[in-house]
Amino acid sequence: MMTEIIRHCGGCHCGKVRFEVMAPALLEVTECNCSMCSKAGYLHLIVPKSRFTLLSGQECLQTYQFNTGTARHLFCSVCGVKSFYIPRSHPEGVSVNARCLDEGTATGMQVSLTDGRNWEEFYPQGRGAPLQD
Numbered sequence: 693m694m695t696e697i698i699r700h701c702g703g704c705h706c707g708k709v710r711f712e713v714m715a716p717a718l719l720e721v722t723e724c725n726c727s728m729c730s731k732a733g734y735l736h737l738i739v740p741k742s743r744f745t746l747l748s749g750q751e752c753l754q755t756y757q758f759n760t761g762t763a764r765h766l767f768c769s770v771c772g773v774k775s776f777y778i779p780r781s782h783p784e785g786v787s788v789n790a791r792c793l794d795e796g797t798a799t800g801m802q803v804s805l806t807d808g809r810n811w812e813e814f815y816p817q818g819r820g821a822p823l824q825d
């Protein structure tokens with residue numbers, strides 16, 4: 693049986709960056725313990741690019757990169773909030789910060805853990821499993 697995909701909206705704190713993302717109502721998200729995600733408290737909702745649309749704020753986005761430089765950490769230059777970015781585990785997709793979604797569409801979250809601190813052991817292929825459109 694197919695899980696129904698619905699539209700969620702979200703964005704940064706100041707409202708410059710706004711996006712929509714297509715995902716189930718019951719969100720499957722991951723919490724990562726790497727140096728970046730643990731400090732930011734980021735909750736990953738990873739989707740194919742085809743399910744993500746940036747509605748506004750492209751001109752406000754700043755990029756921060758470190759380590760392998762694969763991930764493109766995007767944050768709002770006005771308020772500093774990282775509401776989505778291009779993740780190292782899925783550079784062909786988008787990771788939306790589930791904490792930045794507007795209230796009212798998600799019915800809940802199932803959280804699993806990513807051991808990003810031990811990246812090579814957790815992702816022997818160097819990447820996460822391919823995303824399904």
Ligand SMILES: [Zn+2]
Nearest residue numbers: 704706768771
């Ligand atoms: Zn902002």
